[in-house]
Amino acid sequence: MTFSGFPPSALRLYEDLAADNSKEAWRLRHRERYERDVRAPMDELAAELSTYFKESGGVQVLGPVRDTRMSHDKSLYKTYQGAYLDLLPCLGLWVHLDRHGLYASGRWYPYAGAEVARYRAAVEQEDGGAELAAIAGRLEAQGFVLGGDRLRSRPRGVPADHPRLGLLRHRKIDAGRRYGPDAGLHTARAGELVRETWQAVRPLLDWMAARALTPQPRERGVDVPS
Template sequence: MAFTGFSTEGIEFYEQLAADNSKVFWHDNKHRFVEHVKEPMLALTDELADFGPFHMFRPHNDLRFSKNKPPYKTHQGAYGELEAGSGYYMQFSSEGLMVGTGYYSMAKDQLKRFRDLIDAGATGDELAGIVAAMRKKNFNVTAIDELKTAPRGYPKDHPRVELLRMKGCLAAKQFGAPQWIHTKEAAKRIREMWEGAKPLTDWLDSHVGPSTAPPTDRPF
C-alpha cells in the first residue's frame, strides 16, 4: 500500500476520541482508526524505511500504574532508530503532524559523555552553535526530560547550563494540519525535516553514540 497522506477523517476520528475516550466509542469506531490512521502510518513507515525499521506504538494506554489515564491514546506515533544512535519519530493526531529526531532519553553512559562534551570548550561551543543555528531555522531543539538546575558537579552559572540540564537532545517541528498532510507530500516534508536536522544528529552520533550499558540499565 503506497502512502497518499492522512485523511481529514483521521483528524475527525481523534477529535471525537478526545471527546469520548471510552471502550464503547473505540469498539464502534475501531475500523475508522484502522483505515484512516493505522494503515496510512504503516504505509508512511514503509516510505521512510531508510530511517527505520520503525516501531508503531500501540493505541492503548498502559493503565497498570495510573488510574487517571484515558484508555486510548489520542495520537499515533512511530519510532525508528539507526545503528549510529539517532532516533526518528513521527506523530499524527487531531492537531496534525509532529516530527522529531535526536536522542530522546539517554542512558547513564550516554548522559555522562553528553555532559562531558558540553562542559569541554570546543565540543560544547560546537553543539551550542548548532543548536542556535537550528533554532533560527524554526527547529524546536529541546529535551523531553530535563533537570531544574545544573547537574551535580557543574556550576549553576555554567555558560551552557541549558544544555547540561537536558537528559536527551532532540529537534522537533509541529507542522499542524496544512493541506499537504493529506497528500503524499507529507513523506517528503518529514524527510526534509530529518535531513535538515543532520547537524544535530551527526554531532550526537559522532560524539555520544549508542549506549553500551546493559538493557536493564537504560531508561527506556
C-alpha cells in the same frame, strides 16, 4: 499502496477520542475509522520512509493501545499515532499524528545516568560543546524546538553563567518541528515534510553518535541518508 497523506477525518478521530476514550466508544465508533484513516496511511508512510532508511531496519508503527501499568493516566487508547526508527541505542527518529497535525523529530533518550553524564562531559568540552551549540542554533533558526526532559535548575557543579547551561540541563533531547493541517498533511507532501525534518536533524544525531553515546561498532554512522 503509495502514501498520499492523512485524510481530515484522521485528525477529527483524535478530537473524538480525547472526548471519549472508553472501550465501548473505541469498538463502536473509533476502531474502524482508526484502521482506515490513521493506521493505513501511517503504514504507507512508514513503508515509504523505510525505503530511505534500509540499513536501519525500517520504520516501526506503534499500536493504538496505551500501556497504563506505570502511568497515572489510565486512559485506554493513545491520542496520537506514532512511528519511529531506531538508529543506535538511545538515538532515533520519530513521527506522530494527533488532533493538531503532524510532528517529526530526532531523539536522544538515555536510560541510564552514565549516558547523561557522558553527554554533559561532551558539552563541557570547548570544541564539542561549541559545535553542539552551533547545531542547536541552526536548528532553532529552521523552526525546530529543542525539547526533552531537563533540569529546572542546573547540574551540580555547573556555574549559573555557563555559556551552554541550557544544553547541560538536558537529560533527554527531542528536536522537532510541528506541521498543522494547512502544511499539506492531506497530500503526499506530508511524507516530504517528515523526510526533510529527519534530514535537517542529522547533524544533531551525528554529534550524539560521535560524542555522547557509549561507543558502538558503527558509532559515527547513524545511517541517515544524505
